[in-house]
Amino acid sequence: MKLINLQGVTKRYQSGEVSVTALKSVDVEIDTRSFVTFIGPSGSGKSTLLNLIGCLDKPSQGKVFINNVDVGLFNRTEAAAFRGKTIGFVFQNFNLIPVLTVYENVEYPLLMLDRLPPKERRDRILQLLEKVGMTDQKDKYPNQISGGQKQRVAVARALVTNPQIVLADEPTANLDHATAFKVINIMHEMKNAFGTTFIFSTHDPKIVGEAEILYTLEDGMITHREIKNKQ
Amino acid sequence: MGNLLKISIRNLFRYKRRTLLTSSLIAFGVVLVIVFGGLAISFKTQMVGILINTSLGDLQIHKRGYVESIDNLPLNVTLSTTELVTVEQKLKSMPEVAAYSPRIKFGAMISNYAQTSNVRLSGIYPEMENGTCPDLIKRIKGNVPDPSRFVKPGEILVPENLMKGLSLQAGNEVVLIATNKEGSVNGVTLRIAAVMENVFGPSGKDGYIHIQDAMTLLRMDQPEIVEVAVHLKKFSQLTNVSDELKQQLGAPSSPTEVHTWEQLSPFVSIARIVDLLIVVVKFILISIVLVSILNIMTMSVYERISEIGTIAAIGTPPSRILALFLVEGFSMGLLSTVAGTVVGLGVLWLMNVIKISFSFGGMNISLAPSIPASEVLWVVIIVMLVSVFASAQPAYKASKMEPVDALGHV
Known part of the structure; x- marks a missing residue:
């Protein structure tokens, strides 16, 4: 059984009177513990694809199965519950909450979802902060740390609910190359440590080399699939 | 619920100056109701006391x-x-x-x-x-x-x-x-x-x-x-x-008829005007709370669209986002009411220490302003209710945002 299975997924957006097809009959299969990259130029449909896998949007046609469940049938509440349980997100702009410390940002999803008693919650947060190398910075606010550090915190936040899948939409876009590599390496380490499937999009060719499975998207279609088997 | 309250209070204090200004405005309204209510009730009680204890009695019986x-x-x-x-x-x-x-x-x-x-x-x-x-x-x-x-x-x-x-x-x-x-x-x-x-x-x-x-x-x-x-x-x-x-x-x-002091004294009209004034002051308070909370919560939602998208994306159900903003409005009302009540009761206490005396219609009135606990409770409850009511629309809007749209908001 595949962890993620997209069957003939098409996504159309209506912008005024103009209909834009962002994805055209896309088929994708992703196994557990994968490290998958979607590459393509801006407007190729990478973000749309991640949104559909992340249950943030619904396909116009076709089906999206996660754990063999058709997530397109979820209502908003069911989709939210599914995301909280199964999926973590890392955003291009980090999306950390400015008034919360590093520790509190990582804690936030657990508070919102009422997960774990306080002691276990604290242990889990500290474990993750240690894994991403942010323990020393845990009491700092987002404006007191660098972009790379912010993204490491975002990775910890994505993993804190122990999801099966972490989706990262251009997670290195706002980082310099050295920092970008560090963040990708951390994601690799997290995948190996927790068995999480990481799916990220990028248009940075230098980051592409870090992928295990690489999909190339052009004009809403998958034009190339490559298995690199990097561990 | 404890976590929601914790997050809500943190959110409120993101913009300390704005929160304090709005809280001060609501607290001022609460102080106004408590002090004016205390003075008005005290004045009315004194007047009624003088009338019934010097002249009318509590009630009278006459030939029909x-x-x-x-x-x-x-x-x-x-x-x-x-x-x-x-x-x-x-x-x-x-x-x-x-x-x-x-x-x-x-x-x-x-x-x-x-x-x-x-x-x-x-x-x-x-x-x-x-x-x-x-x-x-x-x-x-x-x-x-x-x-x-x-x-x-x-x-x-x-x-x-x-x-x-x-x-x-x-x-x-x-x-x-x-x-x-x-x-x-x-x-x-x-x-x-x-x-x-x-x-x-x-x-x-x-x-x-x-x-x-x-x-x-x-x-x-x-x-x-x-x-x-x-x-x-x-x-x-x-x-x-x-x-x-x-x-x-x-x-x-x-062959006889019974009348209470209220039916016999023209002061009842003044007492009713005093009651009406108290209602007007309460109405002003409600308006202040409604406008202030509605304003601050609407601003809060519009400023945090991207954040709402983030918390929705990480799996926060719409009902919890709704609750988060309602609790924020409620917390704002609660903090303001507590502050306003403390200050208002303090002012009444000060007035009791100072002793306010004046002459009204030949009567020497010495006000000892106090407000019944039920009136204070009324103020607290109404501010809480209005706070939640005023937060409802912005909170509903936040809960209805599509995460994918909210995340894309700049």
């Missing part, structure tokens, strides 16, 4: 039809001996009744042998009147060695303005002339025992004489009682007692 023509002080609408006995028996049987006082009220002419003026007189049993209107003796200027005998046969208590108008002094003799119900005119000479400050202001002309003198002046063989004023042990029992008395002595078929 008397109150309709009360301004004329008619002497032919009086309680018969049997009716008076019935009234007295009923009052004595009620444990809530502390005292009662039968009165003969009539109009007369008062003369100092050179000048004459008109006066309204109450012929009373002083010991019964003192029990029914215990503060009456406080309005007597002069030495009152025995409160239960503040006016003796042969004496009169003359209102202050008549004393001045007729150039009278305590100890002087005056002549009272009155017409009885048969139209017969009679006169008696009485000695001024003391001066009576008038409850009803400088235009009032109410004096007191002993009931025996009233009977002599009006040529009565038996006291023809015009009204019976009743004083209750507890003012709070007024409604229950008046209902019971009205049922037994004030029924349409009964």
